[in-house]
Amino acid sequence: MPAEDTRSRLVAHATNLFHREGFHAVGVDRLAADLGISKKTLYKQFRSKDELLTEVLDRCGDMAVQDFPDESDDASPRERLLGVFDAQRAYCEAPEFSGCFFVNIATEFRDPSHPAVRQACFHKSQLHGYVRRQADIAGAHDSESLAEQLVVLHTGAADYALLTGRYPATIRQAVEALLDVHGIH
Amino acid sequence: MPAEDTRSRLVAHATNLFHREGFHAVGVDRLAADLGISKKTLYKQFRSKDELLTEVLDRCGDMAVQDFPDESDDASPRERLLGVFDAQRAYCEAPEFSGCFFVNIATEFRDPSHPAVRQACFHKSQLHGYVRRQADIAGAHDSESLAEQLVVLHTGAADYALLTGRYPATIRQAVEALLDVHGIH
DNA sequence: CACCGAGGAAACAGATCTGTTTCCAGTGTG
DNA sequence: CACACTGGAAACAGATCTGTTTCCTCGGTG
Missing domain, CATH: 1.10.10.60 (Homeodomain-like)
Known part of the structure; x- marks a missing residue:
C-alpha cells in the first residue's frame, strides 16, 4: 500500500x-x-x-466550513442562515455524533495557546464571519450582535444535543425570532 | 486538625x-x-x-441551583429569567472562570452512564424546570419551547465565554427577544 | 539463488498515574 | 519514662501511556 x-x-x-x-x-x-x-x-x-x-485539526477545519450553505447560490441570506442550523441538525442527529469536535478537544487542552484551542476559536470566528456577511447582505442594522447571538445558539445547540441525546427542536424558532428582531426577512 | x-x-x-x-x-x-x-x-x-x-459533583450540583434567583422574592418571572443570565455573566467574568464545570467533566467522561455525565444532565434539567415554572407563572403559551431555547442559550453562552474569553454581551437582547415572542412581558 | 529493504510483532525505556505499604517522628497519656 | 496512636515522607506495586529499538519475515530484484 x-x-x-x-x-x-x-x-x-x-x-x-x-x-x-x-x-x-x-x-x-x-x-x-x-x-x-x-x-x-x-x-x-x-x-x-x-x-x-x-x-486532524487542519482537515476538520477545512471540512467544517463546507457545511455552511454556499454563498454563491440563489438562496436569500435568511434561508442561508437557517440552513446553517439545518445542516447542524443533520450533523447532530447522525448516530456517531459526539459533540463539537473543536470544543471537545479544546476542553481537553485547557491551555488557550494550544493549537487545538486556537483552531476551535478560529472555527467559531469563521461561523461568526459567515453570519455577518449574510446579515450585511440582508441589510441588518446590527450584524455584529446577530452574529454573536447565532454563534452562541449554534454552540449551545451542539452541547444540548450531546448532553440530552436530542437536537433542540425549537432552535429554528429561536433563530427566526432573532432574525426578525434584526430585520432580516 | x-x-x-x-x-x-x-x-x-x-x-x-x-x-x-x-x-x-x-x-x-x-x-x-x-x-x-x-x-x-x-x-x-x-x-x-x-x-x-x-x-465534588454533589456539592457543585447543590451550589449551582442557588445561583437561580429566589422563586419566593417579589420579582416578576421575566426579571427572574433575565437574572439567571445576569448571574451567569458574573460567573463567567470571574477571573478563575474556565467553562461550565459539568460540561467540562462530562466531556472528559464520554460514557453517558458515568455519574459525572448524569450530573451534568441533571443540572441542565434543573435550569429547564426553573425556566418552565417562571414561564408558566407568566402565562407563556409554550413554556416547554422557551425552556429549551433558554437552556441552549445558557449553555452556549458559557462555551462562548470560555473560547473567546468574553461573555457575549448581546445575550440579554436575545433572551428578551425570546421572552417577547413567548408573550412574557 | 542471494541480497536488500519495508514493515509487523513485541520487547523495551522512561514517564506518569492510582492506590498500598513501610518506616519513622511527634504527641498525648498512664 | 513507656506506650500507643496519628499522620507525614517516601518507596513500592501495578497499570498505562508515548516513543524507540530489536528481531524476524516476506516480497521484490540483480
Whole structure:
C-alpha cells in the first residue's frame, strides 16, 4: 500500500476516534492496530501523536466550513442562515455524533495557546464571519450582535444535543425570532 | 486538625482544580501536597479519587441551583429569567472562570452512564424546570419551547465565554427577544 | 539463488498515574 | 519514662501511556 494512503487513513481514523473518545483516551497502539499497521509505520508518517492531531485539526477545519450553505447560490441570506442550523441538525442527529469536535478537544487542552484551542476559536470566528456577511447582505442594522447571538445558539445547540441525546427542536424558532428582531426577512 | 475539616478542604480544593484543569490532569499527589497532607490521609477520607469526584459533583450540583434567583422574592418571572443570565455573566467574568464545570467533566467522561455525565444532565434539567415554572407563572403559551431555547442559550453562552474569553454581551437582547415572542412581558 | 529493504510483532525505556505499604517522628497519656 | 496512636515522607506495586529499538519475515530484484 502506498505511504500516502496509510497517512490519510491514519488521519481519517484518528479524526473519528479523537472526536468520539478524546485525544488522550485513544492510544497510538490502538490506532495502529485498528488499521492493521505497526507503531513503527505510524511513527514514520508522523513524528509524534501531537503532529497527527495537528493534521486532524487542519482537515476538520477545512471540512467544517463546507457545511455552511454556499454563498454563491440563489438562496436569500435568511434561508442561508437557517440552513446553517439545518445542516447542524443533520450533523447532530447522525448516530456517531459526539459533540463539537473543536470544543471537545479544546476542553481537553485547557491551555488557550494550544493549537487545538486556537483552531476551535478560529472555527467559531469563521461561523461568526459567515453570519455577518449574510446579515450585511440582508441589510441588518446590527450584524455584529446577530452574529454573536447565532454563534452562541449554534454552540449551545451542539452541547444540548450531546448532553440530552436530542437536537433542540425549537432552535429554528429561536433563530427566526432573532432574525426578525434584526430585520432580516 | 479535625478530620472533617480535612475532608471539606479536600473537596473544596478538588472542586477548583478539577474545574480549572480537569479531573485527569490533577493527580492525587498534587491534591495532597497542596493541602499539606499525605496521600495516606487523603485515602483515609476517600476510598478512591472517583469517590472524591462524586462528592465534588454533589456539592457543585447543590451550589449551582442557588445561583437561580429566589422563586419566593417579589420579582416578576421575566426579571427572574433575565437574572439567571445576569448571574451567569458574573460567573463567567470571574477571573478563575474556565467553562461550565459539568460540561467540562462530562466531556472528559464520554460514557453517558458515568455519574459525572448524569450530573451534568441533571443540572441542565434543573435550569429547564426553573425556566418552565417562571414561564408558566407568566402565562407563556409554550413554556416547554422557551425552556429549551433558554437552556441552549445558557449553555452556549458559557462555551462562548470560555473560547473567546468574553461573555457575549448581546445575550440579554436575545433572551428578551425570546421572552417577547413567548408573550412574557 | 542471494541480497536488500519495508514493515509487523513485541520487547523495551522512561514517564506518569492510582492506590498500598513501610518506616519513622511527634504527641498525648498512664 | 513507656506506650500507643496519628499522620507525614517516601518507596513500592501495578497499570498505562508515548516513543524507540530489536528481531524476524516476506516480497521484490540483480
